[in-house]
Amino acid sequence: DIQLTQSPSTLSASVGDRVTITCRASQSISSWLAWYQQKPGKAPKLLIYKASTLETGVPSRFSGSGSGTEFTLTISSLQPDDFANYHCQQYNSYSPGYSFGQGTKLEIK
């Protein structure tokens, strides 16, 4: 099974900051990685798929990069609405099953 490790687990930042969250896979998943945003009590929302493709309607301050085993989600200038939990997910078509990282809580400093 492919394991995903996100870091940090918690990130404290201020409005306007640039922040980066990392997701590392236990084996290569090419670019088969998605990122989701989840607010308390709500369902996850797709932000990015195929490592770097922005979902329609997602603000351009969100970006994703990486391939193989190391990936990043970057928010260029934090807005108040961005304080939430973020999850990465792998969907490697050559490995059965799907897995998520443990999540990163982005909180206001």
Added chain:
Amino acid sequence: QVQLVESGGGVVQPGRSLRLSCAASGFTFSNYGMHWVRQAPDKGLEWVADIWYDGNNKHYPDSVKGRFIISRDNSKNTLYLQMNSLRAEDTAVYYCARDRGTGYFDLWGRGTLVTVSS
């Protein structure tokens, strides 16, 4: 509008069964693979099951294999999760999610809470 609505959650004793439903609307349900994903209290997301658009292939992680069964009725635009031999560690919010086509989830329901407790 395009949406997924889960139902069927509740409190159940260990060892008992429960069936969840997910009603789809606003899109052609039979064109999409579907998944169940769960989230235990204050924990991360865990994939639970998937089913192809036509119901002909299903997959599960080891944590639920042999106990949970995913199914769908395309004539009713509904996805199901039959959960048997429930354990305390199955306590979670269960979400249904639509597969865009290559394994990521572009539409989620609001979830239904399952609590396994005596």
